[in-house]
Amino acid sequence: xxxxxxxxxxxxxxxxxxxxxxxxxxxxxxxxxxxxxxxxxxxxxxxxxxxxxxxxxxxxxxxxxxxxxxxxxxxxxxxxxxxxxxxxxxxxxxxxxxxxxxxxxxxxxxxxxxxxxxxxxxxxxxxxxxxxxxxxxxxxxxxxxxxxxxxxxxxxxxxxxxxxxxxxxxxxxxxxxxxxxxxxxxxxxxxxxxxxxxxxxxxxxxxxxxxxxxxxxxxxxxxxxxxxxxxx
Numbered sequence: 659x660x661x662x663x664x665x666x667x668x669x670x671x672x673x674x675x676x677x678x679x680x681x682x683x684x685x686x687x688x689x690x691x692x693x694x695x696x697x698x699x700x701x702x703x704x705x706x707x708x709x710x711x712x713x714x715x716x717x718x719x720x721x722x723x724x725x726x727x728x729x730x731x732x733x734x735x736x737x738x739x740x741x742x743x744x745x746x747x748x749x750x751x752x753x754x755x756x757x758x759x760x761x762x763x764x765x766x767x768x769x770x771x772x773x774x775x776x777x778x779x780x781x782x783x784x785x786x787x788x789x790x791x792x793x794x795x796x797x798x799x800x801x802x803x804x805x806x807x808x809x810x811x812x813x814x815x816x817x818x819x820x821x822x823x824x825x826x827x828x829x830x831x832x833x834x835x836x837x838x839x840x841x842x843x844x845x846x847x848x849x850x851x852x853x854x855x856x857x858x859x860x861x862x863x864x865x866x867x868x869x870x871x872x873x874x875x876x877x878x879x880x881x882x883x884x885x886x887x888x889x890x
Contacts, residue, residue, distance in 0.1 A: 665779055666690040666707070670700040670723065671715035671741060676764070680713060683768040684775065697721035701729075709736060711775055714758075716742040716749065724756055731757040735817050737778040741771070747852055754856040759819045760845060761853070770848075777846040781822050793828045795887035798865055798874060800828050807865070814864045819844060824861050827875055827885035836882040858883060 667689045669680045674695070681691040692709060694700040696718055703709070712730070716723040727738055739760040740753040750761045759778050762771055793800040799808040805821055807814045816824065823844065827835070837851045845853060862869040874887050 664688055664690045665710040666692060667711045667713060667775060668692045668694065668700060668703055668709040669713045670694045670697070670718070670726070671713075672696065672718045673715075676715075676741075679768050680771060683772050687772050687776070689775075697723070697726040700726060704730075711737045711739070711779055713739050713741055713762075713771065713775065716740055716744070716753065724752060727753070727756045727758060731817070735815070737818055739771075739774060739778060751852060751856050754853060755860065757817050757860075759817060761849070774846060774848060777844075778819070781818060781844060793825075794890040795828065795874070796890060797867075798828070798887060800825060802829075809865050816861065816864060820857060820861050820864075823857055824865070824875075827883065828887065831885045831887055831889065834878050834882060834884050840882065854882075 667684050669677050669684070669691060670693075671677050671680075672695050677693045677695070681693060684691045692703045694703050697720060700712070700714075714723040714727060723740060723742075727740075730736065730738065737759045738757065739762055740758045741762050741764060742749055742753070743764045745763045745765075753761045760774055762774060791801065791803050793802065797810050800806070802825060807816055807821065807824065823840070826843075837854050840854050841847055841849055841851075858875060859869070862872050862875060866872045866874060874885060875883055876886050878884050
């Protein structure tokens with residue numbers, strides 16, 4: 659958190675024009691902004707002071723944004739939004755699969771980038787304390803106060819968006835959540851069904867006995883997902 663409560667966004671891109679443009683729009687919306695042109699510079703910025711969110715270019719000289727994301731995810735769940743000139747599903751799926759919270763094509767307007775940064779930060783921001791502090795589904799236990807997730811007694815690490823998705827499912831067992839509703843709630847309507855599927859697949863890998871045959875988060879074919887856990 660920056661000075662006077664302002665959140666700090668780190669923009670990492672080798673194009674100085676893009677860095678300056680995004681900095682102008684983010685600062686105009688009240689954010690503090692740090693910038694970096696390479697992965698090495700980004701690590702240096704993060705090492706000096708914590709940041710609240712990263713807007714991370716995929717293709718940069720030297721280490722790629724994907725590689726930097728993997729390193730960051732090994733020790734932090736800070737929100738990461740990928741910024742890429744490529745609009746293909748392969749890169750989107752790879753970026754989200756590495757732990758990215760969003761994937762933005764560079765043809766998007768700076769105002770859209772700011773909107774998606776704000777959407778991610780709203781999801782990971784402080785929320786009112788829930789009436790039920792712990793959801794116990796036997797093998798899966800969620801603490802809604804500490805945001806801790808335990809599977810078979812072991813602590814499981816989830817990104818902020820993975821946790822928010824899982825908490826939503828677990829708080830509403832047997833309710834069907836359509837893809838489109840999830841896109842609106844978690845991605846401000848941007849993205850497509852692949853975006854949701856990749857995040858759910860990552861959650862399944864962490865909480866299901868067999869991610870290919872899920873017992874907790876099941877598909878409602880052609881519609882979306884439903885949580886099948888039975889609370890204790």
